[in-house]
Amino acid sequence: MVELRTPRLLLRRARMDDLADVHAVMSDPEVMRYWSTAPHREIDQTERWLRSMVDADPAGSDDFLIERGGRVIGKLGCWQLPEIGFQLARDQWGQGLASEAMAVFIARRRSIGASSRLTADVDPRNLASLELLRRHGFVETGRVAGTWQIGDELCDSVYLALDL
Numbered sequence: 377m378v379e380l381r382t383p384r385l386l387l388r389r390a391r392m393d394d395l396a397d398v399h400a401v402m403s404d405p406e407v408m409r410y411w412s413t414a415p416h417r418e419i420d421q422t423e424r425w426l427r428s429m430v431d432a433d434p435a436g437s438d439d440f441l442i443e444r445g446g447r448v449i450g451k452l453g454c455w456q457l458p459e460i461g462f463q464l465a466r467d468q469w470g471q472g473l474a475s476e477a478m479a480v481f482i483a484r485r486r487s488i489g490a491s492s493r494l495t496a497d498v499d500p501r502n503l504a505s506l507e508l509l510r511r512h513g514f515v516e517t518g519r520v521a522g523t524w525q526i527g528d529e530l531c532d533s534v535y536l537a538l539d540l
């Protein structure tokens with residue numbers, strides 16, 4: 377079982393008994409403001425999402441839940457390589473935790489040496505995510521308007537990449 381440790385965090389594979397913690401994060405409209413889906417209203421939606429993470433083929437996926445003090449507070453990694461995705465519970469923002477998780481994940485990808493690139497697709501209004509990615513060396517590779525229809529809103533994408 378792959379586990380990554382940082383001073384404050386444990387990154388580990390998802391389990392179905394993480395459902396309540398993951399739903400608490402994914403049902404929060406503030407966390408989900410720039411996500412590729414609307415906030416999860418029903419726990420069944422989070423259950424399907426978590427199931428897809430648990431069942432992901434390890435050959436094409438390298439995804440982690442983030443645990444702090446025994447509580448799952450978010451996720452970071454590639455559900456489908458090479459695209460990275462991440463989110464943290466609202467009460468955990470602004471403490472450098474995403475940066476800590478990002479650093480250990482990038483170090484892992486570098487040490488594996490299997491994939492030469494990580495990519496990201498971020499809403500241009502999502503400044504925290506753009507800053508996090510740029511801080512870790514991701515550079516912008518393009519912008520496209522109208523890529524995501526989320527509820528009533530048509531959203532744009534900034535594409536970024538990190539060569540490992």
Ligand SMILES: CC(C)(COP(=O)(O)OP(=O)(O)OC[C@H]1O[C@@H](n2cnc3c(N)ncnc32)[C@H](O)[C@@H]1OP(=O)(O)O)[C@@H](O)C(=O)NCCC(=O)NCCS
Binds near residue numbers: 465474
């Ligand atoms: C993106 C997210 C994970 C960042 O988590 P975090 O733990 O608060 O981030 P960190 O504290 O590690 O900060 C990382 C960098 O971003 C900067 N940052 C954080 N919040 C910011 C904000 N609102 N505006 C601008 N910069 C911000 C920090 O200053 C830091 O940069 P620095 O190292 O140069 O000081 C969190 O905001 C989140 O969960 N957002 C919602 C989910 C989401 O949109 N995911 C991405 C979908 S593509």
